[in-house]
Amino acid sequence: MLDRRDFVRQLLIDRGDLLVVSGLGSATYDVAAAGDHPLNFYLWGAMGGTAMIGLGLALARPQKRVAVLTGDGDMLMGLGSLATIGVKQPNNLAIVVLDNAHYGETGMQPSHTFSGIDLVAVALACRFRDARAASRIEETADIRALLHAGDGPILVNARISQDDVPRVLPLRDGHAIKQRFIEALSS
Amino acid sequence: MHTLANIETSWPDAIYAHFRRVGVRQVGYVPDAGHSRLIALCQADPNIADVVLTTEEEGVGLVAGAALGGQRAALLMQSSGVGNCINMFSLLRNCGFGCVILVTMRGEFGEFNPWQVPMGTITEEVLRLAGFLSYRIESADEVDDIVGAGCDMAFDGNLQVAILLSQRLIGPKQWTR
Numbered sequence: 001m002l003d004r005r006d007f008v009r010q011l012l013i014d015r016g017d018l019l020v021v022s023g024l025g026s027a028t029y030d031v032a033a034a035g036d037h038p039l040n041f042y043l044w045g046a047m048g049g050t051a052m053i054g055l056g057l058a059l060a061r062p063q064k065r066v067a068v069l070t071g072d073g074d075m076l077m078g079l080g081s082l083a084t085i086g087v088k089q090p091n092n093l094a095i096v097v098l099d100n101a102h103y104g105e106t107g108m109q110p111s112h113t114f115s116g117i118d119l120v121a122v123a124l125a126c127r128f129r130d131a132r133a134a135s136r137i138e139e140t141a142d143i144r145a146l147l148h149a150g151d152g153p154i155l156v157n158a159r160i161s162q163d164d165v166p167r168v169l170p171l172r173d174g175h176a177i178k179q180r181f182i183e184a185l186s187s
Numbered sequence: 188m189h190t191l192a193n194i195e196t197s198w199p200d201a202i203y204a205h206f207r208r209v210g211v212r213q214v215g216y217v218p219d220a221g222h223s224r225l226i227a228l229c230q231a232d233p234n235i236a237d238v239v240l241t242t243e244e245e246g247v248g249l250v251a252g253a254a255l256g257g258q259r260a261a262l263l264m265q266s267s268g269v270g271n272c273i274n275m276f277s278l279l280r281n282c283g284f285g286c287v288i289l290v291t292m293r294g295e296f297g298e299f300n301p302w303q304v305p306m307g308t309i310t311e312e313v314l315r316l317a318g319f320l321s322y323r324i325e326s327a328d329e330v331d332d333i334v335g336a337g338c339d340m341a342f343d344g345n346l347q348v349a350i351l352l353s354q355r356l357i358g359p360k361q362w363t364r
Contacts (some may be wrong), residue, residue, distance in 0.1 A: 021252070041255055046278040049248035053278075056252020056260060059213055059236045064256075080241030081248070087239060174282035181255055 001161040002137055004098055008069065009034040010140040011096065011147065018147065019057055019185070023050035023070025025105040027098050031069055032170035038184035042170050042177055048077030051095055055085050058093035058152075061185070065092050067147045072099040072113045079122065085153050086126035094147045094154035095123075100162045108162065123155035135159040198330040198356065199225035202289060205331075206235070206261060209338045213238060213253045213260035215246030221291030221357040222263045243268030247275035247286075254284045259342050262288045266310040266351075267303065276317040279347050287341040288319075288349045289334075296355040311351060319349040324356055 008030040012020070021041045022031040027050075028042045041057075043050055054068035075082075075097045085093065101114035113119065123131035129151045134143055135158075143156050171177050202225055206214070214229045215238045216222060230237045240246050246262040253260035264272075269290060279286050293300075294307020314321045320340065322333050330352075337348040 019255075043278075045281065046248065046251075046275055049244065049251075049275050049278060052245045052248025053252035053255070055238070056213060056249040056254075056258075057256045058252070059238070060253045060256025060258035078245070078248075081245050083241050084238065084245055088236070174278075178255065178282040178284070182257070185255070186257060 001135055002158055003163070004030050004100070004160040005033055005165055006137060007140055007158060007160065008098070010137070011069075011144050013144070016148070017064060019061065019064055019066045021050055021054050021057065021066070021068045023047075023068070023074035025071055025074075026165075027070045027074070028170065029165075029168045030098065033165075033168040036170055038180045040170070040177075041181050044172055044174075047074055048081075050074050051078050051081040051085060054093055054095065055081070055088060055090060058090040059088065062090075062092060064185075065148055066090075066094070068093070068095040070095070070097060071104070072097055072101060072111045072119070073103045075119060076112050076117070082123055082126040082128070082155070086128060089127070089129075089153060091152045093152045094150060094156070096143070096147075096156045096158055098160050099157050100160045102162055104164075119157045120155065123153075128153045128155050131155040131157075133157045133159060197224065198327045198352075199228065201331045202334050203228040205334045205338045207232075208335075209342050210259055211235060211261045211338075212258040213249060214263065215240050215249045215260065216263040217241075217243055217265070217268055219263065219265050219291055221265070221352065222289070225263060225289070243271045244275040247272055247278055250286045251278050251282065251284050259285075262286070264288060264290055266290055266292045266294060266307045269310050269313055269349075270306045273313065273317060276319075276347070280318040283345045284347075285341040285343075285345040286347045287337050290314075290349055290351045291357055292351055292354045294354075296353060297358075298354060314349045317347075319347045321349045321351060323351040323353060325353050326356060330356075
């Protein structure tokens with residue numbers, strides 16, 4: 001099992017111009033904890049929509065790399081978006097699911113992945129070029145390389161521990177998060 | 188200036204002409220008979236990424252992602268699809284993402300299927316509650332004007348605009364089998 005904060009921090013080291021979209025709840029806190037960055041689009045809602053924001057961004061910016069970091073609950077709610085991404089085959093899009101098999105924001109109720117629902121198998125069935133599970137911190141360098149140069153679409157199901165970690169709260173004003181991102185990307 | 192003079196084509200062509208004029212680069216849709224010609228026009232355009240969705244709410248995320256990347260995206264859906272989007276619409280309003288949705292209406296004029304009626308009759312009200320400016324088109328000669336204005340408001344003003352294409356305009360669904 002991975003420590004979510006160590007994993008995300010190592011994943012985003014020397015990120016360059018990687019564009020990051022984070023799913024509501026713990027994924028957004030993890031990305032913020034790794035260091036605030038204008039090319040982070042933090043979600044605080046719109047559950048189930050994170051991967052599709054990644055797709056729209058990846059299609060709009062084919063020369064940039066896009067990483068979606070989100071939780072298993074958000075990914076399960078947007079499961080159909082994996083099929084939609086599979087149709088479009090964006091080469092520059094990677095999704096990292098931070099899978100603790102529970103809904104952390106609402107009191108740690110088990111999610112579908114707790115019952116063995118396999119997001120890697122779903123992604124492969126949806127024609128992702130690369131889909132794999134990770135559970136050891138030693139794998140992080142390879143996954144980081146995948147985000148920056150892998151042949152997408154890519155899904156990594158990162159098995160993280162259920163340990164509760166302190167919340168790190170980034171910007172919450174949607175207009176400000178959007179505007180900062182757009183200005184950083186166009187500069 | 189948002190009207191396209193001297194365009195003598197069917198109403199989907201008038202919508203497509205405005206997509207070209209304002210530089211729409213992504214179009215999300217769930218396959219729909221009423222939108223079939225417009226979808227085909229978008230699919231044939233190398234400057235437009237056509238994104239077929241499993242459910243309409245995916246399109247809301249697509250619009251937001253496109254805008255973050257500097258592109259304009261439009262959505263095509265049936266009135267039933269509006270109901271699938273409600274929570275996801277909060278993304279548009281919360282961040283001020285401009286959006287234009289072309290909604291083909293079901294459950295009204297000439298509808299034979301009562302299952303379409305509950306959502307069709309609340310579509311306009313739902314859109315308004317979700318923060319959209321809503322415009323309704325009854326006849327083909329209104330399409331150019333209203334779609335042009337709607338696109339300008341969405342993309343120049345970062346507003347959420349819905350344009351309802353009435354069932355009277357589209358024609359009732361034909362059942363030949």
